[in-house]
Amino acid sequence: MHYMKWIAGAIAGASMMVAATAASALTVGFAQTGHESDWRTAFSASMQSAAKAAGIDMKFSDADQKPENQVKAVHAFIAQRVDAIIIAPIVETGWDEVLKEAKDAKIPVFIVDRDVKVADRSPIVARIAADFHLEGKLAGAWLAQASQLGPWQAKHGSECNIVELQGTVGSSPAILRKKGFEDVMALFPYMHIVKSQSGDFTTTGGKEVMESFIKATDGLKGICAVWSHNDNMQLGAIQAMKEAGLHPGTDFLMVSVDGVPDEFKAMVAGEANASVELRSGIGPEIFAVIKGYLGGKHDYPKWVKIASTLHTQADAQHMIDWWAAQKKGG
Numbered sequence: 623m624h625y626m627k628w629i630a631g632a633i634a635g636a637s638m639m640v641a642a643t644a645a646s647a648l649t650v651g652f653a654q655t656g657h658e659s660d661w662r663t664a665f666s667a668s669m670q671s672a673a674k675a676a677g678i679d680m681k682f683s684d685a686d687q688k689p690e691n692q693v694k695a696v697h698a699f700i701a702q703r704v705d706a707i708i709i710a711p712i713v714e715t716g717w718d719e720v721l722k723e724a725k726d727a728k729i730p731v732f733i734v735d736r737d738v739k740v741a742d743r744s745p746i747v748a749r750i751a752a753d754f755h756l757e758g759k760l761a762g763a764w765l766a767q768a769s770q771l772g773p774w775q776a777k778h779g780s781e782c783n784i785v786e787l788q789g790t791v792g793s794s795p796a797i798l799r800k801k802g803f804e805d806v807m808a809l810f811p812y813m814h815i816v817k818s819q820s821g822d823f824t825t826t827g828g829k830e831v832m833e834s835f836i837k838a839t840d841g842l843k844g845i846c847a848v849w850s851h852n853d854n855m856q857l858g859a860i861q862a863m864k865e866a867g868l869h870p871g872t873d874f875l876m877v878s879v880d881g882v883p884d885e886f887k888a889m890v891a892g893e894a895n896a897s898v899e900l901r902s903g904i905g906p907e908i909f910a911v912i913k914g915y916l917g918g919k920h921d922y923p924k925w926v927k928i929a930s931t932l933h934t935q936a937d938a939q940h941m942i943d944w945w946a947a948q949k950k951g952g
């Protein structure tokens with residue numbers, strides 16, 4: 623009997639411990655932009671698996687590229703009293719009120735990827751993100767050189783007329799990649815952007831915009847390069863060019879940002895030339911900062927920078943192999 627009592631007590635104690643552990647597990651809310659690109663999907667997957675590995679309960683909201691959905695999701699996370707809020711903002715503006723609300727509720731906010739423009743940044747512990755301005759500069763610097771190589775000069779002369787596919791209007795990568803690219807262009811007077819339009823970071827958007835560029839320029843006459851703020855729009859542009867009987871990668875230099883597998887495949891096929899890699903597997907870095915902060919480490923820099931690197935046809939196959947190894951967990 624005494625023995626039975628001891629077992630019952632042990633079971634009760636163990637279940638109390640489980641309840642206590644569950645109660646003390648961290649809960650964070652992640653207000654994600656949407657699923658507009660291959661990069662975004664890979665980033666969401668990295669966040670999901672990093673949250674799991676960190677033992678954090680992550681509430682995930684996909685705003686489908688609609689800023690109002692995203693603000694609503696953050697309001698809901700505040701009402702649920704999560705331990706921290708992560709926002710990957712669609713656009714830079716419209717955040718003042720809800721961030722103040724998070725601050726009043728004493729919920730720390732972490733900005734990932736894109737940035738916000740707010741009067742008071744004090745609710746934000748840190749932003750963990752790449753340098754979009756640098757990405758634009760890397761793309762511009764590559765094009766400044768590539769367009770002056772013999773074969774391209776023979777095709778287009780020394781002037782390089784560029785068509786630009788912009789990302790979502792009002793988003794920090796669209797603003798800063800454009801600015802970085804133009805800052806490099808200012809150093810090389812032979813580079814000119816002759817057409818520029820938003821394709822909203824999607825394959826369909828990039829295809830539609832390119833179709834209109836092709837029409838407006840009588841088959842891209844006088845154009846030497848296509849600069850796209852992300853790979854998916856570039857992949858859409860490639861489709862439109864091929865359908866119009868044009869030869870991207872051979873007759874037009876194609877440079878973009880993200881470094882997703884399909885873009886590397888396009889490079890291997892000779893239809894794209896360069897892409898600046900925006901790392902998508904940054905979930906572990908993000909959760910290391912959040913866990914550290916919630917555990918008492920409060921001296922993180924306001925901007926935890928993620929490096930970006932440029933890839934070309936020279937290492938495209940290597941990058942395809944690298945992605946395949948990641949998928950296998952290698």
Ligand code: AHR
Pocket residue numbers: 658659660661662735736795823851852853854879880900
């Ligand atoms: O904010 C980063 C950008 O958003 C990526 O370059 C693009 O693919 C995504 O949609």
